[in-house]
Amino acid sequence: MEKHIKNIKKVRKKFDEHLKETLKVAFIWCSAIFWQAAINDTIKSFVSVEGAWQYEIAVALVVTLAGAVAAFVIPMVMDNV
Numbered sequence: 001m002e003k004h005i006k007n008i009k010k011v012r013k014k015f016d017e018h019l020k021e022t023l024k025v026a027f028i029w030c031s032a033i034f035w036q037a038a039i040n041d042t043i044k045s046f047v048s049v050e051g052a053w054q055y056e057i058a059v060a061l062v063v064t065l066a067g068a069v070a071a072f073v074i075p076m077v078m079d080n081v
Helices: 003-047 053-079
Strands: none
Touching: 003 053
């Protein structure tokens, strides 16, 4: 019986780890979508960017950096919860 309890605890721990990772990825994905829209709208209000590929690359870089920062911050916050 004790062996089963240990196995259940291991499974629960793994489930918690995977849940944290899933929530982190979902949050990063959603935030990237919203950041992209916000950045696109902001830049379009200041600059006419018809067909400017440099603009697309700049937006992609900013969104990537925001996602990378979130990828490091979210686990630290969730570990303290």
